[in-house]
Amino acid sequence: MPLKAFRGPKVWLWRWRRNPLRRRADVVEAWVVLGAFLLTVLAGVLAGLAAAGAVEHGLARERALRRPTVARVVTPVPAKPAARDDRASAGERVWTEVRWTAVDGSSHTGRIRVRSGSGPGTPVTVWTDPRGRLVDRPTSASEGALRATLIGLLVGVSAAAVPCVAGLAVRGRLERRRMREWDTEWARLGPQWGRMV
Numbered sequence: 001m002p003l004k005a006f007r008g009p010k011v012w013l014w015r016w017r018r019n020p021l022r023r024r025a026d027v028v029e030a031w032v033v034l035g036a037f038l039l040t041v042l043a044g045v046l047a048g049l050a051a052a053g054a055v056e057h058g059l060a061r062e063r064a065l066r067r068p069t070v071a072r073v074v075t076p077v078p079a080k081p082a083a084r085d086d087r088a089s090a091g092e093r094v095w096t097e098v099r100w101t102a103v104d105g106s107s108h109t110g111r112i113r114v115r116s117g118s119g120p121g122t123p124v125t126v127w128t129d130p131r132g133r134l135v136d137r138p139t140s141a142s143e144g145a146l147r148a149t150l151i152g153l154l155v156g157v158s159a160a161a162v163p164c165v166a167g168l169a170v171r172g173r174l175e176r177r178r179m180r181e182w183d184t185e186w187a188r189l190g191p192q193w194g195r196m197v
Helices: 002-007 024-065 086-090 141-196
Strands: 067-073 093-101 107-115 123-128
Touching (some): 024 141, 067 107, 093 123, 107 123
Antiparallel strands (some): 067 093, 093 107
């Protein structure tokens, strides 16, 4: 409480008000802070929205182009030796070669992971692109929205950091300049105070 009484009441926007103690550096600093704040918000929001939109668009395009296809196991998959826990060994997957037919009728082969013990001809679902090549399963719409949001937030924060740091650097430089000016004035006026006392 005594500290607040010593400082006096807080006056909002004092750098823009008419005041005989206001210096040109105070006005410049006020504009720098305002500009840096606005640029920080705009850069963060615009970059975040653009990144999220681009990721969402790319994932939606991926979902539209990738198709599930039934493939058949080509080589027999050896069964793993029985483990202590039969449930763990039943779900184990191993690499094997599979064959599928693309939309254009061409035959393709590739390697995927299937359950151990799968015999030749066992059907498995694979995801293919328009050329019939083997690709990963596309993300679902909800997974895509989450990924786009997270990437948008990361890009937005990163983009907002640039004008924020630049504004802080300019403000710090103005502060150092103001301190040098005060030192110069004090060196000129300080000795006069001693004569008055």
